[in-house]
Amino acid sequence: MTGPFLLGVRHHGPGSARAVRAALDAISPMAVLIEGPPEADDLLSLAGDEAMRPPVALLAHAVDDPGRAAFWPLAEFSPEWVAMRWAVERGVPVRFIDLPAAHSLAIAAEEERAEEADRYALAEAEAEAEAEAEAEADNESARDRECDVAGRGAGHGDVDGGAGPEGSRQPTAVDREAPAEVDVRVDPIAVLAETAGYDDPERWWEDVIEHRGTPAAGHDSAPEGTPEGHDGQSRRDGQGGQDGDDRQQRRRDETLAPFLAVGEAMAALRAMYGHGGHERDGAREAHMRLQLRSARKEFGDGVAVVCGAWHVPALQTKTTISADRALLKGLPKTRTEMTWVPWTHRRLARHSGYGAGIDSPGWYGHLFQSKDRPIERWMTKVAGLLRDEDQPVSSAHVIEAVRLAQTLAAMRGRPLAGLVETTDAVRAVMCDGSDVPLDLIRDRLIMGDVLGQVPDSAPAVPLQRDLARAQRTLRLKPEAWERQLDLDLRKDQDAAKSRLLHRLRLLSVAWGEPAAGRASTGTFRESWRLRWEPELFVRVAEAGVWGTTVLLAATAKAEYRALSATALAEITALAEECLLAELTDALPVVMQALADRAALDSDVGHLAQALPALARSLRYGDVRSTDTGALAGVATGLAERICVGLPPACSGLDADGAAAMRRHVDAVHTAIGLLPTAEELPARWRAVLHRLASQDSVPGVIRGRAARLLLDEGRLEETEAARLMSLALSSAAPPVEAAAWIEGFVGGASGGGLLLVHDERLLGLVDAWLTGVSAEAFTDVLPLLRRTFAAYESTVRRTLGEQIRRGSTTRFSGRPGSGAVTPGLGRGMAGGFDRDFDGGLDQGRADAVLPVLRLLLGVDDSALVGDRG
Structure with a gap:
């Protein structure tokens, strides 16, 4: 076989990864080309950095719109990652050859705009069709009134053939909602599995590819680089004294044979289905062919190409340079930036929305890492997890589970027990037939929460670097799994963590969410739920437009939100966020916007929504040693305006309005109790509650709530409460x-x-x-x-x-x-x-208490009896 060597793979397949490694060892290419964005060529050297630990992903985002981004995830068992590491470790030139991200992001943006335009046109067409139908219905009614009831009225439907006016009008966009010919996206793995007689594509892929050459139980694995599944034959060749060149050629033929077979299968599918519903593949494959020509011109035919198996026939197609360039001409383009970011196994899963996702990244990672006895090692992992959860699992359970999994695989005709067999065995042996422990196993092992790591030398926006420094300083490491963080704001380190998390929330980087912590009567505790998702890197890149540090970015965004806010409650909530995040430079701008908006807003409901946030800030802001003096005047003014306007606003409300106003009354009552004001304001508020409780025009739910609040505060006598209830419940x-x-x-x-x-x-x-x-x-x-x-x-x-x-x-x-x-x-x-x-005392039950009382009080029975008498 002569090059170039097209190694068609399935993304994130451990079997494909092992086969790629063996093929590269056998052919020793002069250069390695990988399906991926060419803008990341300068980042390939980082794959050999000791601090780089997969899963990781290439992140590309538009410079003018950081929220427009794309990821190229790679796991330890991804064939592309294996090829990348192989080339970097041996100093072999390695490049990405897929369509540049500059085009991909721009095309995606145009497609989104086109879809939005189509939805708008469809909505207009539906409205037009509905109007036409209503007009025709009116015309029919008019004609019916003019018809003779006995003659034409009964036969009117037959005249139009039962179709009515819709049958003769011209088709509209509504009628053309689905095109005449729809290109269905073809799943080549599913087609091949069905052809082979499998009803499950994943099971077929495991049997043919993933388990090919996987060391079976009780046998040592082949040395790294030995063609998998043929290690015995290779050793026999060596013992037989064959010529070295012949052995090398045979080894090359054996390692490349699976790729040739997969390429032939994909060629047959492409001949039948064309692009298979992947319309954008034409431009991508044209760019790959151009890059392949350039590499062959530079390195000769000894070039290895690692790409999706679906693209192999297209790369074998004979085309001209001009034809390929014509396919790329006129493509939209945007400025992009790229970097490496950590990824997680959970985000590799198919349910996460990633197009090339897999169902069981943890299981695939185990298969790739296991040098021998993969089933035994897997069962040991499962047993360890269950033991950590206090489940009684012994070594005998592990042995029996392995035997059952192997037996099931033999009965089902599989070369090695797969995930289905191991899961069935675990359920039967270790879980006593219950699926409840299996949910934990699926979450922790089959899926997994592995978070990758990227070296500090990787490119990053300045805001990301500042965030990373803060995380290291505060010892607040990003983790893929959710964990609880309890903070004591009296400690400087915990207060700094709180400020960082609040600033990130203001920047829409939702690393942490406030949670209900342990019970405490103090105001100095905070609880957070932390979980780092890869998408947060995109959020950080988006927030980078506000500043180069977390503090500067949060301050700038707070000032912008204050100037653009239209609702009073929105500004008061922002003021509370600024105090929690300690954005002292943004507070003057926020307070000025708050004062301006409060002076113009006369809606009592809006004022009631705004007051609680100010009251919380005034009450709890001093715990963080922040100055809240500027808020006091605004909060007092709002409370006074509410006291004046609330009684008239509560009159004549319907049921929904009364329910909403009741919630406002509760919120204002709590807020006024928190305000550090003199007695005048609470006294005025109590007068308002008395007025609401006794005013007949106020809805009953508000009158009842006002009476209850006064009763709880001790400002309403019990007899008066009973009188108000009697009046409210009178006939x-x-x-x-x-x-x-x-x-x-x-x-x-x-x-x-x-x-x-x-x-x-x-x-x-x-x-x-x-x-x-x-x-x-x-x-x-x-x-x-x-x-x-x-x-x-x-x-x-x-x-x-x-x-x-x-x-x-x-x-x-x-x-x-x-x-x-x-x-x-x-x-x-x-x-x-x-x-x-x-109506009486149960003597027997009372006597049963006497022995306990004797022990507690240290007296004899006679004393208790006498006391009882």
Whole structure:
């Protein structure tokens, strides 16, 4: 065989990677060409850096639009990575030959714009068709009215042949939604697997390629570089004394034979399916042919090309240079930058959206790394994981699982137990038939959370370098798996970590998300959920337009958001973010925008949405030693304006508006409690709540909530609360409005259930009103009542049910426990009030407590009996 040597592979296949390594050792090419963006040629030398640890990816992004980016991921078991490392380690020239990223990104942007235009045109066509249909329907109605009912009216549909006006009009864009001939993207692996009689393409690929030459259990693997599957034959050749050149030629033929077979299969598929639905491949393959010609001119025919197997027939096609250049002429182009970035096994998975993804990167990595006994080693990994989770797995389980996997492979006619067989064996032997532990195995081992590493010498935007320095200084290492980070803001190191994470959030780099931490009454704790995803490198590149450091970029973006914000709540939330991130230079701009917007906004709802963020900043900002004095005046002014405008704004609201305003009332009540102001403002707010609780024009849910807030603050007497409830639940009040009042007063999330448990008078009023509601009205109020009481804890609902069933609610006319009967109370009050559920003492249960009391108090039984008497 003569070159060039076209090594068609499947991306991220350990079998392909081993075959490529063996082929390169056998042919020793003068140069290696790899499918990839040529802009990354200068980055290839980094593949040999000791600090470079796959999985990694080439990242290309447009200079004028960093958010427009593309990745070329590579794992340790990727054939391209193996070829790259082979060439770098031996000093062999290596280049990328795919279509430049400058064209790929520009083409993708044009396709997105074209799709958007098509969606817009389709929407217009649908609207036009709908208008035409409505107009024709109106015309038909008019004709029907003019027709004679007995004559033409019954036969009108037959005249149009049942098609109506749609049958004769010209086709529109709606009719042409699907083209006459649709190019379906062909999966060549699936076609070959079906041809071979397999119903699963992955299983066929494993049997034919991935398990080809994989060391079976109990046998040592061939030395690195020995043709896999033919190591015994090679040793026999050596023992037989064959001529060295003949052995080398035979070795070359054997290593290249699989690639020739795959190339022939792909040629047959290309002859049948053409481009197979991959319209952009024509330009890509034209560029590859041009680069291959250039390499052959420079290095001769001893050139090895590592590319997707689908492209091999196109690279063998005889074309002219002018024809290939014609395919590339006029392609859009944009300025791009490239670098290496860490990648993860999880992002290699097919479900992540990556087009060349695989289902089990962890399993493929294991196959590639295992020098011998891959099944035994895999079962040992599984056992170790289960033991770490306190599962009882012994060495006997491992032995039996290996035997079962091998037996299943033999029964199914497979050369080696694959992932299906090993998973079945693990389920049966180690998991007792349960799929629950298998979810952990799939997540940790089959998928995996391996995060690659890129050396510091790799190109990066200045913002990325500053972020990397901050991560090293703070010992905050990016990790692929999610972890909890608890911070104590009183410590300088933790406070610095908090500032960094808040600044990154402001820059839309969502490395960390705030989480509910452990219980603490202080304001100096923060909890974060951290997880680094490869896409965050793109976000960092996008944020690089705001500045060269995290601090400068966050400050610039905060100032821009302050000047462009239109909603008051948006600016107050931004002010809170600036305080948390300690952006002191951005605060003056934000505060000026806040003051300007607050002066112009008169909507009470907007003011109520804006106040809580300011109150939190004033209350908790001093923990970070930040100056919050500028916020105090604005927050006080907002609170005063809310006190003036809230009562009128609560009148005449519908159900949805009342529910929204109730949430505003809760938020403002909490915010005013946090404001470090004098007593005047809280007193004014309490006056507003009294007014809301007693004003009939205010919806019931708001009146009930205002009364409850006053009661919880100790600013409303219990007798007054009972009077307000009596008025709200009187027979003159509409049942729906009464149910809304109950929802506001004892809503589930506000602890209203415990209030009813401990205040029998209020429970008696609710019970009396409910038993007096008519059957018709009960149907209307039932959804509201269910929403109110369903939010209670189960124990609270059970206790309330026991009290109602045993008649333990108080019938009152004055203070609790008076025993006076209120006229008109419902049937639920029939039993009267008794503090004991059953009206007496259970002597046997009481005596059972005496031994425990004797131990606790250190007294004898006679003392307890005497005390009881």
